[in-house]
Amino acid sequence: MTDPNYNPQQYPDTGQNRQQYQQPQYGQTQQQTYQQPQYAQPQTNPYAANQQYGQTPQYGQPQYQQPQYAQYQYGQQPYVNPQPADTGSFGWAVLGFFFPIVGLILFLVWKSEKPVSAKQAGMGALASVISTVVLWILLIVFAAMSGSAVTY
Structure with missing residues (x-):
């Protein structure tokens, strides 16, 4: 079966191409010579020609310095601002009782940071509900009892 669109004259076969793709016969070796491609010298970057590396920065930028960390002696602790004491004031329970939504929100927000105050606000909200x-x-x-006691 042949292809009706195939035209053998479209692809001319020159002798040079035939030698290049010809398979060697049995017992013969095919030798091909490869030429090393010629590369030109790399061009210099005209934008990098005026930069000077390893010198002080231009435009008054300060040089980077490593941060200095405080050295503590053994057993010495740095001063840390202490957190206010979590006393769990009764006022949080009163606030939670009269405003149960606020007490519930305070309980959910403070349950890991201020567990005693959170418990007070939550207990006030629970007592209110x-x-x-x-x-x-x-x-x-009371309404059911008073309604049944009425006689006509």
């Missing part, structure tokens, strides 16, 4: 539920239950029971 429990007392509200108990008051609603008592109100419903």
Whole structure:
């Protein structure tokens, strides 16, 4: 089967190409000579010609210096600003009782930083929610009792 679009004259075969791709016969070795490509000398960068390395920086920039760290003697500790004491004031419980959303938020924010104050604010919020539920239950029971006592 032949390709109807194939045109052998499109690809001329010169003798030079035939020698280059010809396979050697059995028992013969094919020798090819390779030429080393010729490279030109690298061109100098005209932008880097005026730069001088290893000198002081231009435009008044200060040279970089290693930071100096304080050396402490054995057993000496550097001064660290102490955190305020976590006393867990009763005021946080009162705030949490009257504003339970604020108490819940303070509990969630402070539970790792100020655990005692967080517990106070959370307990105030919890006491507020429990007392509200108990008051609603008592109100419903009282209304049901007073409604059944009414006679016509």
